[in-house]
Amino acid sequence: MNLLLADFTNKNLFNTVLSQLYYKSTVDKLLAGIYLGVKDIYYIKGIKTSSGNCAYYYLYRTQNNTSPAIQRLLDLGAVFVGKTGTVQFANRDRPTDDWVDYHCPYNPRGDGYQAPGGSSSGSGASIGAYSWLDAAIGSDTGGSMRSPAAQQGIYGNRPSTGAISLDHVLPLSPALDTAGIFTRTPSLWAKATKAWYPDFASNYTSLPSKLYLDGGEWDGEGVTPEAHTALTTFAQKLEAYLHAKTTKIDVAGLWQETHPEGSDSMGQLLDLSYAFIVSVDQFNLLGRSLFNDYGAAHGGRRPFVNPGPLARWMWGQSNGADAQHEIALKNMTTFRDWWETDGYGKADPASCSEGLIAYVYGSGSPDYRNTYHSPPTTPPLGFGTGRISVLAGSPEVVVPIGESPYNSTISLQKEYLPVAVALQMARGSDNVLADLVEGLGKEGILKDVVTGPRIWE
Numbered sequence: 265m266n267l268l269l270a271d272f273t274n275k276n277l278f279n280t281v282l283s284q285l286y287y288k289s290t291v292d293k294l295l296a297g298i299y300l301g302v303k304d305i306y307y308i309k310g311i312k313t314s315s316g317n318c319a320y321y322y323l324y325r326t327q328n329n330t331s332p333a334i335q336r337l338l339d340l341g342a343v344f345v346g347k348t349g350t351v352q353f354a355n356r357d358r359p360t361d362d363w364v365d366y367h368c369p370y371n372p373r374g375d376g377y378q379a380p381g382g383s384s385s386g387s388g389a390s391i392g393a394y395s396w397l398d399a400a401i402g403s404d405t406g407g408s409m410r411s412p413a414a415q416q417g418i419y420g421n422r423p424s425t426g427a428i429s430l431d432h433v434l435p436l437s438p439a440l441d442t443a444g445i446f447t448r449t450p451s452l453w454a455k456a457t458k459a460w461y462p463d464f465a466s467n468y469t470s471l472p473s474k475l476y477l478d479g480g481e482w483d484g485e486g487v488t489p490e491a492h493t494a495l496t497t498f499a500q501k502l503e504a505y506l507h508a509k510t511t512k513i514d515v516a517g518l519w520q521e522t523h524p525e526g527s528d529s530m531g532q533l534l535d536l537s538y539a540f541i542v543s544v545d546q547f548n549l550l551g552r553s554l555f556n557d558y559g560a561a562h563g564g565r566r567p568f569v570n571p572g573p574l575a576r577w578m579w580g581q582s583n584g585a586d587a588q589h590e591i592a593l594k595n596m597t598t599f600r601d602w603w604e605t606d607g608y609g610k611a612d613p614a615s616c617s618e619g620l621i622a623y624v625y626g627s628g629s630p631d632y633r634n635t636y637h638s639p640p641t642t643p644p645l646g647f648g649t650g651r652i653s654v655l656a657g658s659p660e661v662v663v664p665i666g667e668s669p670y671n672s673t674i675s676l677q678k679e680y681l682p683v684a685v686a687l688q689m690a691r692g693s694d695n696v697l698a699d700l701v702e703g704l705g706k707e708g709i710l711k712d713v714v715t716g717p718r719i720w721e
């Protein structure tokens with residue numbers, strides 16, 4: 265049931281999909297008739313899960329449970345169409361050389377040979393490629409929703425940590441894993457997330473009154489003139505829509521001024537946190553039992569694991585394992601507490617979130633899938649803007665706002681790639697964020713995108 269994204273002409277699948285076009289949205293079936301792809305780390309009763317690994321797929325066979333997060337979407341009327349390809353065990357494999365067990369899905373934008381982003385690669389690519397598919401589920405631990413959303417120029421989010429049960433979903437780290445949804449329209453993204461996450465009904469009366477812009481791209485640094493124009497226009501419209509005061513922010517600088525006693529620079533505190541949390545958790549919760557179960561069934565042999573996840577697991581085990589993992593969680597908590605009291609993640613009684621943070625997630629620069637990279641040897645080290653929502657547990661959605669031209673080394677023509685911005689609010693403000701995106705869609709500040717090489721007709 266894996267959607268093979270190079271197969272644009274699968275008539276059988278197409279007919280099946282059309283024959284199910286009977287449902288209308290109703291009050292209790294808000295997502296009736298929405299065709300849904302699901303990342304192949306969510307268990308669905310009656311079918312196998314690969315999580316991008318052949319050994320796992322054949323060893324564990326048919327699932328006996330459906331993940332409650334997916335069941336909730338089915339109960340809301342969504343129609344499950346198929347599983348979508350994932351970076352192995354939801355880590356980070358870069359095309360094409362890291363994708364040893366399964367081939368990397370195709371990003372339809374630009375020349376068709378750009379990386380789709382990951383780890384929810386197939387879910388993102390399917391929404392960029394298949395007009396008959398309305399939405400796809402992925403997950404985000406360290407960027408796995410946001411990167412495909414940016415690379416494909418579609419809507420995709422990570423919610424507040426803990427937004428929805430991740431039982432019967434293959435784990436990377438329970439401390440950081442979240443479930444998100446990709447769509448081509450701001451209206452469906454807002455409707456689906458509000459219906460899907462159960463606990464974010466709030467009585468806010470206003471939108472955030474502060475707009476925080478992070479990163480030099482807003483001033484044209486490292487982006488094409490076309491991308492800079494799109495960013496400037498979007499920032500102006502966003503400020504007007506919110507009636508907000510815009511501030512350029514420098515998170516590391518604010519940390520330097522206001523950080524809690526006894527903690528070092530932000531880099532020292534956080535450079536290793538993500539690496540230890542994900543590599544130790546996934547080995548404890550998955551890797552070790554996979555090795556044991558496979559060995560028991562195959563005369564003591566070790567299963568094949570792609571270079572990326574294998575390097576991460578081994579790095580975590582040989583650099584301190586559980587002891588470092590515990591410190592990493594403490595460091596994360598130190599950061600989160602600061603973010604919510606002295607940083608830019610403060611809650612607000614009227615608007616849930618005092619501010620809206622906007623930064624550039626994808627500037628439309630090419631990332632060719634036929635590039636040979638150095639082999640992965642460690643988990644991702646270092647701390648950047650994209651890690652803030654991960655460690656703070658705050659909701660973030662990536663939205664397409666424009667296109668940037670490049671000279672393709674594949675087609676030898678001028679092609680275009682999406683420019684995408686991440687919007688983040690305080691933890692728990694998921695509904696306000698959804699309403700904002702819906703409102704921006706109604707005003708035409710955010711637009712529906714189409715499938716294929718360009719995001720707009």
Ligand SMILES: *[C@@H]1O[C@H](CO)[C@@H](O)[C@H](O)[C@H]1NC(C)=O
Nearest residue numbers: 313323324325326327328329
């Ligand atoms: C489903 O249940 C059967 C029977 O108990 C068991 O053999 C099988 O391993 C289970 N499948 C999974 C994926 O756990």
Ligand SMILES: *[C@@H]1O[C@H](CO)[C@@H](O)[C@H](O)[C@H]1NC(C)=O
Nearest residue numbers: 462463464465466467468695
């Ligand atoms: C919102 O207000 C209504 C009516 O006062 C109340 O019943 C509900 O619990 C409130 N919801 C939240 C999340 O505060």
Ligand SMILES: *[C@@H]1O[C@H](CO)[C@@H](O)[C@H](O)[C@H]1NC(C)=O
Nearest residue numbers: 528532533536537591592595
């Ligand atoms: C935790 O923070 C301390 C103090 O800043 C730092 O020295 C250490 O390397 C960090 N460890 C991890 C695992 O994040």
Ligand SMILES: *[C@@H]1O[C@H](CO)[C@@H](O)[C@H](O)[C@H]1NC(C)=O
Nearest residue numbers: 488668669670671672677678
């Ligand atoms: C593409 O190539 C042309 C001719 O060399 C150059 O003028 C133009 O700036 C290039 N465009 C981009 C987006 O790099």
